[in-house]
Amino acid sequence: MRYHPLTADDRAAMLAAIGTGSVDDLFAAIPADKRVDGLLNLPRGATELSVERTLGRMAAKNVPAGSVPFFVGAGAYKHHVPATVDHLIQRSEFLTAYTPYQPEVSQGTLQVLFEFQTQVARLTGMEVANASMYDGSTGTAEAVLMAHRLTRRSKAVVSGGLHPHYRGVVRTVTTMSGGTVSDLPPDPEGTEDILAAIDDTTSCVVVQSPSFYGHLVDLRPIAEKAHAHGALLVAVFTEVVALGLIEPPGAQGADIVVGEGQSLGNALSFGGPYVGLFATREKFVRQMPGRLCGETVDADGQRGFVLTLSTREQHIRRDKATSNICTNAGLCATAFSIHMSMLGGAGLEKLARLNHANAVKLAGLLTAIPGVEVLNDSFFNEFTIRVPGDAAAIVEQLAGRGILAGVPATRLEPRHPELSDLLVVASTEVNTDEDRAAFAAALAEVLG
Amino acid sequence: MTMNTQGRPTAPTASAPLPASPTFTGNRGLDIAEPLIFEVGRREVSGVDIEDAGETPFRLGGHARKTPLDLPGLTEPETMRHYVRLSTQNYAIDLGLYPLGSCTMKHNPRLNEKMARLPGFADVHPLQPLGTVSGAIELVAECGRWLLEMTGMASVAMSPKAGAHGEMCGMAAIKAAIKARGEDRTIVLVPESAHGTNPATAAQLGFKVVSIPARADGTVDPEAVKAKLSPQVAAIMLTNPNTCGLFERDIVAIAEAVHAAGAYFYADGANFNAIVGKTRPGDLGVDAMHINLHKTFSTPHGGGGPGAGPVVLSDKLAPFAPVPFVRFADDGSAEFVETRKQAAGSATPFGRITAFHGQMGMFVRALSYMLAHGADGLRQASEDAVLNANYVKAQLMDVMTLPFGDVPVMHEVLFDDRFLEGTGVTTLDFAKAMIDEGFHPMTMYFPLVVHGALLIEPTESESKAGLDQFVGALRHLVERAKAGEVEAFKAAPVFAPRRRLDETAAARNPRLAWRAPEPEGRVAAE
Incomplete structure (x- = not known):
């Protein structure tokens, strides 16, 4: 098999070094009656040419945008998306690197993430952004959970202009974690009165602008009313390009801004992988989900970047973490950041x-x-x-x-x-x- | 005009020690320092030429930006330099052995990249009319079919975006199934050696986490599980092979005990690469398991994602799978079910966990990997991964220390730090010294059940010669540690783009976004 460097001689020599007769001895801990007898009921391996034919036939059945x-x-x-973006994200050093746990040999990824965070913060008009979420919808659900933690309340008010899939994800994640969602009906006309739904039990108001139906929403009165009741405004967007022309949510009083970044750098790809953008105020940073990259210096005093504030995260805090997220959307965030850098x-x-x-x-x-x-x-x-x-x-x-x-x-x-x-x-x-x-x-x- | 007949020197003329003074640029040959885009870019500069919009009126209803967007731009050549220079400061699989335990850093075939970029996959929208994406749905279904055959499970939810998201999906299905039985179970059992995502997921879904201690041999004792089982227990989350690199040999007894107590068995599939084609989780009693396509099925890690975490489900949990999913009729025809309303009749989905349909780009890459390997290649991959880990173990166990003795391991081998006792060298120092030898360090200080853990997963992608060099380097480092070179270890790495970074300072005073330096005049005035 073209991906496997070991030869039969290598395998024999290695088994001898291990001191065992066959590779199956190494699997002895698997109960004998639970082992696969022979091969799985799947086709044998295929040449590169053959795989291209098979997948090419499937691809050809679709109508590309x-x-x-x-x-x-x-x-x-x-x-x-400029050709440069796709070329750069296929650099081996970006494509085949892991999460930058060892910063001395991951400065490329880390600096890109630091630049990405700064770009997202400026685009949204916020102070800090994380190093990405899976996508806009899961980011929105995480924003609601974050608002629950910050306000110690558990009811989210969700606009009828929020993307229906996002509404579904928020509902699933919030209710599963013990919260409630007050969902306004679909708002195709852009005329809903969300202010009436805000009260002293509201943890956050979730509003999308431009809305799912395309309406631009004035977030200021919503932020004012939410704040007057001790609630937070979660502002959502699904089309990041809009922020080139419309007033950013941060300038309208939003506390958490979350959105889909696919439009910059990323292909449609039938729905994924995309990249979730997540930004907030500096004072809320310790309740933020996801990876954060921060600036520091090395032992020689040279500027460098590291993953930071990881005491929020699952690998340190386990069941007390702000989120279970681990792998996020690193390469999609890289594509986003490159495209954004090219545009300016x-x-x-x-x-x-x-x-x-x-x-x-x-x-x-x-x-x-x-x-x-x-x-x-x-x-x-x-x-x-x-x-x-x-x-x-x-x-x-x-x-x-x-x-x-x-x-x-x-x-x-x-x-x-x-x-x-x-x-x-x-x-x-x-x-x-x-x-x-x-x-x-x-x-x-x-x-x- | 005369020809230059002087020629030039073609051999080094002198050997002098490295100059102490830094270069004018701060660069060191090919190691080129690169500023931030905010320091080199300019707002009015762009690497994209955009057609003029003309005189069309605005219909923004008063929502136009009031201030210009303050973001720097780069021209195309500047963009290329910036990112290529940054890339050279990264380690990568394509540069060398990347032995991060439980991360499965295997070769990423470029065929997969090519396939994912076919316009029929990359350039289709998730909400196009279904008739225009039949090949995309076929691909999702086919990728799922392979996963089901490999795992011996009944059903698969393809939409989870990464491993932890898959955990949430599987545990949500369990929660829904328990509710459908009219029960209220609030406890999830998680062994101490588990990935942090397991307890974090359980807690996020409102469960209380109860820890199960590992027994002396690094595995979970069925009796310890039984002792914690009760009508309050919803599930156990168990990684198999576990993060000590060991196959849970009593897994069948554990599954039976869990089921007898009316609970479900969630398996963390992070380490599936060890057992593909060797045993099937469904045959072991698993009810739900996520599969990290970015580990076992070689979709690139990309510096921290994107991943993909499809979840395979048992018969009992299948009806609760989230939307969307592919439903097959008796005649084999596929129906794409996008909403709970559409699902009604045969299923009661617990809801939706992401917009659209999941990580299509990753499904294409994973299926490309599966087709290339086939049943024979998949089994070979697992066997070679396990063989490589056991070879590393055999070559190092006389100088490093195994916490659970000389037993066969699966695809990764776990050492503890007893071999460093008395040297003053820590696991962290040892890992950083590996960087100077040209290797990415192994996973360190995880799992938490052994002291100063060093978890090595070589994967099947390494040649014997590559492993021999790696083993040689580690033996050399052990020798140096034992020879008292502790100061050198504390200083490592010295041959990396950065020396050790101050993570404490970064956390104490977080600088999470770039800010323009104060103008010098103002500083002087203060």
């Missing part, structure tokens, strides 16, 4: 401006179709339309015409049939005027 006019968002976004502040603003302009153009084209209504007064690169008919069926018809049009709300909210005429659509920098025109023409035809 880049091959069609593509308007699907709803928490994962198609963006152009002005570059991200320009990219965000282009995304917004493309979405505004699309909204204009779709509104012009009789019977189609855009629900949003405000949005970034994604908005919700009401269509005369079943949105899921329309999406299928459009897919049949080679256009991937968006996400029907009921795919994520199946218990809310009243949303069946709603479609969430996104337009990023990858769409051309031709793509948008094709979408509008096909939709008009289907509705015709």
Whole structure:
């Protein structure tokens, strides 16, 4: 087997050195009647060429986003990632290194994480960020648990504009850990009154902006009311590019900001791996989940970086840890950080401006179709339309015409049939005027 | 014009000691110091050319940024230099033996990277119409099918994002199953040698953790488990092979006792690499086990993730698996179940643990690894991993100390620090000295059940010659420690990009983000 350096002679010599007759002797602790007899019922090993054929056939059955006019968002976004990013994350020293437990030989990873943390803190308008979570959804659930610890309360108020999958994850994790969730109904119009749901038992209010349905939310009054009741504001975003154009949550009073970072540096990849961004105020840092990288000096006084404040973490604190997280999203965070470094502040603003302009153009084209209504007064690169008919069926018809049009709300909210005429659509920098025109023409035809 | 016929010297002319004075740049040849992006980048500079947005009106409803985004940018060549220079300060599997115990730092085949980047996998959205991603669903199902065959289990939840997330998934299924029985069990048993994630997971799900001591031989005594079992116990979380590198030989008796008490058996699959194709957890009585695809199935660790932690489940727990999952009809056709509503009828999922469907990019890599190995290669990998660990043990046990005596180990070998007694050298010093020999240190001070633990996992990816060099280096270090070179150990490493770092100072006064230095004028004025 091409991955196994030992030869038959090596194995024999090593067994002799060990002083045993066969490799099976080394497995003697496994009860005899529980050993696999012969080989597992699986195919034999395959050549590289053969594996490429098998997986290539599966891949070919899918329709890649880049091959069609593509308007699907709803928490994962198609963006152009510079070739440099993918090259750099395939450097052996980034790709095949472990978590930087030995800082003397891990400064590359550690400095990237330190830069990543600083970038995330500045993007979100917060003071500190961790070295990443698995993704935005699990990060949101961790933010709720953190708020429970900080407030010593156990009820989270969750906006109906939060991504339905995120709502599901928050519900699962919070209730399993003994907390409760006060879930507002889906908010496609962006008109919910979340202030009314906040009271003295609330640990945190979880609000997404831009919301799942695309609305931009003024977080200030929510932060004010939450703080007045001793609760925290957890601000969530699923499209980090928006922060190039809109006011950061940190400037609006958020206590914990959590979001999905996939848009920068990371492929769609059918949902993962992505990278969760997690930022907060400095005073809350000791209740933060996840790895943190900090600056220090070495024995010669040279600047260097280490993992720090690990007394919060599971490998030290075990059942008293702030989270069970261990492996996070290191390489995805690296990709994010490289892409962000390439853009720079002005570059991200320009990219965000282009995304917004493309979405505004699309909204204009779709509104012009009789019977189609855009629900949003405000949005970034994604908005919700009401269509005369079943949105899921329309999406299928459009897919049949080679256009991937968006996400029907009921795919994520199946218990809310009243949303069946709603479609969430996104337009990023990858769409051309031709793509948008094709979408509008096909939709008009289907509705015709 | 005349030709230069002088030539140049082609042999060294003199050998002088290394100059004491630092270089002008602070660099040492190929060891190039690299500032932070905040020190070299500029806000208005970009390595990405972006089309102009034109005059389209804004529809931001008053939510536009009020201040420019203060982040530095780099041009493309600057980007390349910055990150390539940083990369050279990292150790990596591709540079050498990376013997971190319980981490399974094996070779990462580049075929897997190539497959994960096929547009049909990398460039598909999780919420595209299902008809446009049938190959992606097939891949998820196929990866799951291989895992089920290797583990002998009934069902698999593919969505957990990493090992600890898989633990949460498996334990949540157990919690849901207990609730469905109308019971309230609040205790989870965890052996002392367990990974920290086990007690942390149990606690996060509201369980009380009760510790099970290890017996003198490093394994768990079924009698010690029985002594703690009660109608309050929900589950035991047991790693097998355990973190002492030993197979829990009484695992069947433990599983039977746990089941007899109405509790479930959660297995931590971190060390699955030792037993693939040799025994199946399902046959041993396991009810739930996560599999770290970034360990056993070679998806790259990436400096701390991403991982992937699918959880295999027994018949009893299968109905509680979270959404999404792939359901197979009798005719073999696959249905992708994304919501609890859709699941109704055959299953009662405990909920959802992540957005979307899990770590697809990792599934592709893992399946690529599995297909390449096949049943024969998978078994060979485990056998070679175990053989390599036992060889290291055999070559070192006369100079280092085994806490549990000369018994066969699985894929990793655990030493304690008795061999360093009286030398003044600690496990930490010994590990740092390995860096100067060109190796990444082993896992140190874990597991907690032995003093000054040094846990070595060579994996199947090492050649005999590579192991011989490693063994030679460690024997040399033992000799030096015993020869009284304690000062040299305390100073190690000396040949790394950094000397030992002050972790105490980092924790006492955390600097977690870069801040611009105070302008010099202001400092002078104070």
